[in-house]
Amino acid sequence: MKRFLMLMAVAAALGLTTGCETPIPPGAERGPHGTIAYFVPVDATPPGAHIEGNGEYAARTPVTLKIWGDPDGTFHDFGSSYYFVRALPVTTNQFPQTRVFYTGHMLGPEDRIPSRIFFDMNTQPPQYVPVPVPYPAYPSPYYYDPFWGPSVHFGVSGPRFHRRWR
Numbered sequence: 001m002k003r004f005l006m007l008m009a010v011a012a013a014l015g016l017t018t019g020c021e022t023p024i025p026p027g028a029e030r031g032p033h034g035t036i037a038y039f040v041p042v043d044a045t046p047p048g049a050h051i052e053g054n055g056e057y058a059a060r061t062p063v064t065l066k067i068w069g070d071p072d073g074t075f076h077d078f079g080s081s082y083y084f085v086r087a088l089p090v091t092t093n094q095f096p097q098t099r100v101f102y103t104g105h106m107l108g109p110e111d112r113i114p115s116r117i118f119f120d121m122n123t124q125p126p127q128y129v130p131v132p133v134p135y136p137a138y139p140s141p142y143y144y145d146p147f148w149g150p151s152v153h154f155g156v157s158g159p160r161f162h163r164r165w166r
Helices: 002-017
Strands: 036-045 050-053 056-060 063-069 082-088 097-102 117-120 149-155 158-164
Touching (some): 056 063
Antiparallel strands (some): 050 056, 082 097
16 A cells, blocks of 8 residues: 555656647747747738838848747747737838737737738728737726725624725
């Protein structure tokens, strides 16, 4: 019996110390935090549009962006809720275009890295672009601060009722 318990303890210790990880494909370029490089071609009509990746100027189209992502093919969360690629127009009568991808920050939605991105600079983007934040910091169904108003406190001497005012 003692030997069985010792064997179970060793098996439990091995089970806790081993981790599961998505295997990285052979020949993939490794990046920070266990990421790998994905090469995404970006093109625009007409060619020559300025491309920015997360606010950093990359080049003029056609260009290939190097995006660091998770081995499962999704965007990696480097602390931002989203990753965006923006194309700026070259001539007049063209419109700036933006593609927003969620990174899974704070258990939010997570998008797959696209195989290619295409911008049509002559079409007008939607007039309303939603704020690319998956979840608010404090989701509340109330229109007022829920911490305002009557409250109940339990202590050693029993419950006390009082009102807090701002």
